[in-house]
Amino acid sequence: MSPQCVIDSPLSSEGFGLKSSKETAPISSVLPHEDLSLGPLRDPNCMPRYPCAVVSQYINLLQKNHGYCLYLASHICQHAGDWFVHIAALLVVERLAPGSASALSTLVLTKTLPLLLLSPIGGALADTFDRRRLMIILDIVSAVVVLGYLVALALNNIAILYITSTLRSSVLSIYEPVTRSIVPLIVTDATELKKAVTLNGVAWSVMIMIGGVVAGYASSHIGIEACFVIDSITYLLSAYVISLLEGKYSVGGKCRGVDGLSTKSLCGGHFLSSLLLFVRPLGSFVGMTRDLISYLWVCGFGLLTMMKSSGSLTWGAADILNVSFAKVEGDEAATGQRLGLIYTSIGIGCLVGPIVTNLFTDPNRPSTLQSACICALALMSLGWIGLSSACEIHSSLDTFPMVCVFTMVRTLGSSTIWMNSTMILQQLSKKDILGRVLALEFACAMGFESLSACLAGRFKDAGYGDTQVAQAAAAIGGTLFLAWSIYHLFGGGAAHQYFNRRHDKASGTNTEVLHDAFIA
Numbered sequence: 001m002s003p004q005c006v007i008d009s010p011l012s013s014e015g016f017g018l019k020s021s022k023e024t025a026p027i028s029s030v031l032p033h034e035d036l037s038l039g040p041l042r043d044p045n046c047m048p049r050y051p052c053a054v055v056s057q058y059i060n061l062l063q064k065n066h067g068y069c070l071y072l073a074s075h076i077c078q079h080a081g082d083w084f085v086h087i088a089a090l091l092v093v094e095r096l097a098p099g100s101a102s103a104l105s106t107l108v109l110t111k112t113l114p115l116l117l118l119s120p121i122g123g124a125l126a127d128t129f130d131r132r133r134l135m136i137i138l139d140i141v142s143a144v145v146v147l148g149y150l151v152a153l154a155l156n157n158i159a160i161l162y163i164t165s166t167l168r169s170s171v172l173s174i175y176e177p178v179t180r181s182i183v184p185l186i187v188t189d190a191t192e193l194k195k196a197v198t199l200n201g202v203a204w205s206v207m208i209m210i211g212g213v214v215a216g217y218a219s220s221h222i223g224i225e226a227c228f229v230i231d232s233i234t235y236l237l238s239a240y241v242i243s244l245l246e247g248k249y250s251v252g253g254k255c256r257g258v259d260g261l262s263t264k265s266l267c268g269g270h271f272l273s274s275l276l277l278f279v280r281p282l283g284s285f286v287g288m289t290r291d292l293i294s295y296l297w298v299c300g301f302g303l304l305t306m307m308k309s310s311g312s313l314t315w316g317a318a319d320i321l322n323v324s325f326a327k328v329e330g331d332e333a334a335t336g337q338r339l340g341l342i343y344t345s346i347g348i349g350c351l352v353g354p355i356v357t358n359l360f361t362d363p364n365r366p367s368t369l370q371s372a373c374i375c376a377l378a379l380m381s382l383g384w385i386g387l388s389s390a391c392e393i394h395s396s397l398d399t400f401p402m403v404c405v406f407t408m409v410r411t412l413g414s415s416t417i418w419m420n421s422t423m424i425l426q427q428l429s430k431k432d433i434l435g436r437v438l439a440l441e442f443a444c445a446m447g448f449e450s451l452s453a454c455l456a457g458r459f460k461d462a463g464y465g466d467t468q469v470a471q472a473a474a475a476i477g478g479t480l481f482l483a484w485s486i487y488h489l490f491g492g493g494a495a496h497q498y499f500n501r502r503h504d505k506a507s508g509t510n511t512e513v514l515h516d517a518f519i520a
Contacts, residue, residue, distance in 0.1 A: 061195050067186045068196055070245045075179070076203050078139065078238035081231030083211030083343060085146065088219055088227035089165060090323055091336055092149075096158045103158070104320050105457025108450065110165040115173040115446035122174035123181075123439025124288050127432060131182040132242060132249045138175040139239035145171060146235065149228040173446075177439035184426055184434065185249045194363035194423060201354045201419045208347030216340015220333035251432040292436045301428050304421065304493045305437065307373050308445040310484065311417040314380050314477040315410070316452020317469055321387070324466050325403045338400065345404040349411030354419045356412075361420070366427060366494035369420045374484045376416035381477035383410025388470035413477075424494050 062069050089107060097103035125134060148164030151157075187196040218226050296302030326338035353376075361368040386406030390399040422438065429437045456469050488495045 058195055058199060061187075061192055061199070065187060065192070067245055067247070068183075070241055071182070071186055072199060072203060074135070074139075074238045074242035074245075075200055076207065077234050077241055078179075079204055079207045079234075080211065080237075081146075081227075081234035083208055084215040084218065084227035085149070085168075085231045087212070087215040087336065087339055087343060088224045089149070089161065090319070090339065091219055091224060091332065092153065092161060093158065094323060094327075094335070095332065096156060096161070101320055101324075101457040101460035104323055105453050106162060107165060108316075108319050108453035108457075110162045111169045112446040112450040112453070114166055114169040115176070116443045116450060118170055118173035119177055119439040119443035119446065120289065120436065121439075123177040123436035125174060126178040126181045126435030126439070127251060127288070130248055130250045131178050131185070131435075132245055132247075134178045135175065135182070135242050136239045138171055138178070139235045139242070142168060142171045142175070143232045143235035143239070146228055146232045150225055153225060153228075173443075176442055177435050180422065180426075180438050180442075181435040182249050184431060185251075190363050190427055193426060194358070194361075197419060197423045197426065198354050198358055201415060202351055205347050205349075205351035205354075205415065208350060209344050210347070212340045212343030212345075212347055214340075215343075216337045219336040219340075251435075288436060292433060292440065295430070295433055296437070296440075299428070300496055301424070301493045301499070303487070304370070304424055305441040306444055307370075307421040307424075307484070308418060308441055309448040310377060310480040311373075311380065311414055311421075312445040312449035313452050314377065314384070314473055314480065315414045316449040317456035317473050318410075320453060320456040320460065321466055321469060322407075324460075325387075325390075325400070341400075341404060342407055345407040346411045349408035350415035352408075353412040353415035357416050357420065363423070363427065365500045366424050367488075367496075367500050369424050370488055370494040372420045373417045373424075374481060374488055376413035376420075377477050377481040377484065379413030379416070380410050381413075381474045381481065383407065383413065384470050384474035384477060386410075388467050388474065391465065391467040391470060428494065428499060 062072075090104065093100075093103050093107050145164065145167045148167065149161065152161035152164055183196055183200070184193060187193045215227055218230070296305065322339065322342050323335075326335050326342055328334040328338065357372045361372050363369075383406050386409060387403060390402040390406060421441070425437050425441060426434065452473075459469055459472075460466075487493065491497070494500075
């Protein structure tokens with residue numbers, strides 16, 4: 001089955017769907033009248049609830065959609081080296097600034113602040129240009145930038161390390177909304193999209209599991225330098241694989257706002273034309289952002305762009321505490337191995353979370369996805385409570401296995417909220433504004449993660465222990481759980497009845513029409 005390469009938007013060229021170009025149908029005509037009391041069990045298109053049948057559904061998606069297979073392979077390659085760099089960078093900071101939580105939090109800030117500031121630009125580019133070509137270019141740039149870590153190691157200069165981390169994250173901040181917003185163009189069916197998003201999360205989780213162990217071993221036996229070289233190679237592999245994907249993956253035949261310049265100039269043609277393709281959309285960034293805010297104000301689910309931020313505010317302290325949990329005084333090799341095991345535990349939790357959640361959610365009833373996100377906040381709080389308990393008894397015995405177990409519990413929640421919050425926005429948002437919606441969601445999440453990591457580092461350097469920091473994270477998660485539960489119970493966001501009527505394929509009812517009806 002060939003992917004739909006270009007979306008022919010039904011929206012008026014004068015706006016972003018705030019008013020339909022055609023007369024809006026009455027709400028009664030676009031919402032099917034049927035008993036929803038049996039939920040997903042009545043829907044023949046809903047994913048089976050038995051494990052073997054669920055696996056066969058994922059295999060079926062890969063067999064039918066060759067384009068998504070290539071995307072998934074590129075996704076795996078792109079993330080394969082991420083955890084090598086993540087663990088290696090933490091070890092380098094610990095080597096150059098031993099025992100400094102502020103130095104660790106600074107490293108986290110160099111990774112998250114560019115994501116906060118530049119992700120909206122990535123969203124604007126994703127809504128303007130061919131997303132596949134953008135992915136290729138950004139992968140190649142990342143492969144070059146990551147080599148700066150080797151310079152920092154050779155000179156033992158932590159400032160160069162911070163600069164390289166900032167540059168790498170700057171490229172990633174543009175790449176992230178592009179790669180996430182291309183998925184609905186490759187996988188257009190709502191049920192299939194849910195499986196595709198889940199597979200992306202599974203692949204990411206497997207990369208953490210494998211990368212955690214292998215990176216811990218590589219850093220202690222081969223050398224930290226090897227971790228950075230591996231990351232550079234995986235970026236090049238990702239660029240090659242996604243280049244095999246055929247078709248044009250943009251939301252229009254021409255790039256809007258570029259006066260007729262074709263996206264073909266992005267990878268070829270005159271240098272000046274290619275340069276204008278990037279510069280001119282930045283000039284209209286303010287206008288595009290204004291349209292985004294207007295859209296989120298009336299769409300009925302705008303607050304859900306902050307759901308992932310709620311999770312990141314809870315998990316933001318993890319990187320700071322993970323180094324403390326793994327530290328073996330005077331033994332960098334053992335510290336690296338234990339840190340690798342912690343990230344393997346993270347991978348296991350992130351792998352299991354979305355798979356289990358899929359057994360209880362229905363892609364045609366977004367309220368179930370929102371419920372899963374809210375329950376995930378409770379799981380994260382439970383994990384932090386367990387980690388704080390491990391810190392309290394740390395002096396009497398080795399609690400490292402306990403740390404790994406409750407890390408898995410915490411990441412069961414974090415992976416669930418990460419995947420399902422994005423899935424809600426992918427299903428409910430207009431396609432031609434989806435890049436900006438996802439970019440805003442991602443930027444907000446990174447901003448709150450930066451805040452959480454910075455506060456954790458400051459508190460630790462001020463004399464507060466790991467126990468107090470973990471307890472604070474648990475309290476934040478519990479408070480957010482209560483707040484979102486109230487929001488859900490009162491029909492907010494995806495819990496609204498208009499978004500929970502299954503698509504009537506026979507009459508052509510879809511999310512786009514429901515949008516127009518809701519806004520009207």
